[in-house]
Amino acid sequence: MNKKVIIVSACLAGLNCRYDGNSNSCEKVIEMVKNGTAIPLCPEQLGGLATPRIPAEIKDGKVITKNNIDVTMHFERGANETLKIAKLVNAEVAILKQRSPSCGVSKIYDGTFSGNIISGMGKTAELLSKHGIKLISEEDLK
Numbered sequence: 001m002n003k004k005v006i007i008v009s010a011c012l013a014g015l016n017c018r019y020d021g022n023s024n025s026c027e028k029v030i031e032m033v034k035n036g037t038a039i040p041l042c043p044e045q046l047g048g049l050a051t052p053r054i055p056a057e058i059k060d061g062k063v064i065t066k067n068n069i070d071v072t073m074h075f076e077r078g079a080n081e082t083l084k085i086a087k088l089v090n091a092e093v094a095i096l097k098q099r100s101p102s103c104g105v106s107k108i109y110d111g112t113f114s115g116n117i118i119s120g121m122g123k124t125a126e127l128l129s130k131h132g133i134k135l136i137s138e139e140d141l142k
C-alpha cells in the first residue's frame, strides 16, 4: 500500500473528544477518514486527560486550566504520543483544529479565557512541525 496517510484532529472527524464533550465535525476530514487516507487522533486524550475536561489555554509557554491547574505535562505527553503515531504511519501532513492549545496551527487563545486570539501554535502542532510534518488547519480546507 503506497497511500500517504494524514494525521487529523479527532474532533474534526466527528469524535466527541473536545473539552466540552462535543466535536468540530468537518465533512472533508470525515471523508478522508472514511476513505482511509486519514487517521483521527486527540492529543489531549492521548496525554491522559479526561473528556469532558476543564478548558485550558497557553500562557507563557505553560498550559493552564481555567481553574488554574498546570496541565503542561499532559499536553506534552499527548504531543509526544501523537508524534510517535505520526512516525509509525509515516505521516507527512497533519490537519489540525485551529485555536486549540494542542492542535492550533497558527492561532491560539491568549491565556486569559476571554476569547482573545493571538498568533501561536498548540503543543502538538509545534512538535509535529519541528519534526518536519506539514500542518494545515481546518480553516485552510475551506
Ligand code: SF4
Pocket (backbone or CB within 6 Å): 008, 009, 010, 011, 012, 017, 018, 019, 041, 042, 043, 044, 045, 097, 100, 102, 103
Ligand atoms: S486536542 Fe485536538 S483533537 Fe483533541 S479535542 Fe482538542 S483540538 Fe480536537
